[in-house]
C-alpha cells in the first residue's frame with residue numbers, strides 16, 4: 001500500500017527542523033494551501049463561471065488585470081488575514097503594501113510577497129497558470145514597514161509556487177530542500193508526490209520568448225544560436241519550449257532540466273519579471289534543488305531590492321546550462 005502524506009502532516013513532521021519554531025510558519029503555509037485550493041476550484045471551472053477575461057482595468061504596473069488575477073489576490077489576502085501569521089502582504093496586484101497586523105494578526109511576524117496569478121494571459125486558453133509566494137520575517141520586534149519587505153532573497157525563510165495545470169501542485173522550500181505535493185481532488189488535500197526534488201545538472205530545453213529576439217542583448221542572441229546549432233556530442237540542437245507562464249516554464253525546468261531566460265529587452269530595459277514575488281522565490285526553489293539563478297552576472301538572491309515592484313533580468317535552471325549562457329553574455333549588457 002502506498003502511504004499518503006498530506007501537506008499538513010508533512011509540515012508538522014518538518015517542524016522538528018526548526019527547534020525554536022512555534023508553528024507560525026507552518027500555519028502560514030497551511031493558510032496559503034487553503035487559498036490555493038479555493039483558487040484551484042475556480043480555475044477548474046473557469047469557462048463555466050464568470051471568471052474569464054479582463055476586468056477592463058490595469059494593475060499597478062499598467063498591465064491588463066484579469067478577473068482571475070483579482071479573485072486570486074482576494075483569496076490569498078483573505079486567507080493570510082484570517083490566518084493570523086502575516087503582518088504585511090506585498091502583492092503584484094496592489095500598488096502598496098497591505099498591513100494585516102490587526103485583530104488575530106496583531107503579533108504576526110511574517111511578510112508575504114505574492115504573485116497571486118502568474119501567467120494570467122494564459123487563463124482564457126486553458127494553459128497552466130500559477131501562484132508564486134515568498135516569505136520573510138520582519139527584521140525586528142518593531143512594527144513592520146516597507147523596509148522589512150525590501151529584504152534580499154537570501155533572507156527568505158520559505159518560498160513556493162502552486163501550478164494549476166493538468167494536475168494542481170504545490171512546491172515549496174524552507175531552505176532545506178524542495179518538496180512537491182499534488183492535490184488529490186477526491187480528498188481535497190495536497191499529498192506528497194515529489195519528495196526532495198532535484199533539478200538535473202544540465203538539460204536540453206531552453207525557454208525564452210524568441211519573439212523578442214531582435215531586442216535581445218548580443219550575448220543572449222549568441223546563446224540562442226548556440227542552442228539551435230547542431231552538435232550531436234552535446235545533444236544540440238536543443239528543444240525550445242515557452243508557455244508564457246513563468247510557473248509552468250520553471251516547473252518543467254525543475255523536473256526535466258534546462259534553462260529559462262527573461263533578459264533585458266527594448267520594452268523592458270531592466271527585465272520584465274518582478275524581483276520580490278517572482279524571481280526571488282523561484283530562485284530559492286531552484287537553488288535549493290541544486291540549480292542556479294542569476295541576472296546574467298549576479299546571483300538573484302543577493303540583489304538589493306529598492307522598490308516593491310522592482311524588475312530584473314533572470315537566467316535560471318540547470319547549473320551547467322545557466323553557466324554556459326552567462327559565459328556568452330557580457331556583464332556590461334546587464335549593468336543597469
Ligand SMILES: O=P(O)(O)OC[C@H]1O[C@](O)(COP(=O)(O)O)[C@@H](O)[C@@H]1O
Pocket residue numbers: 063092115117118119120121209244245246247272
Ligand atoms: O509574454 P512575455 O513577455 O513573454 O512574458 C511572459 C512572462 O510574464 C509573466 O506572465 C508575468 O506574470 P503575470 O501574469 O503574473 O504578470 C510570466 O509568468 C511569464 O514568464
Ligand SMILES: [Mg+2]
Pocket residue numbers: 115117118119246278
Ligand atoms: Mg507573474
Ligand SMILES: [Mg+2]
Pocket residue numbers: 069092115116117118119120
Ligand atoms: Mg500575476
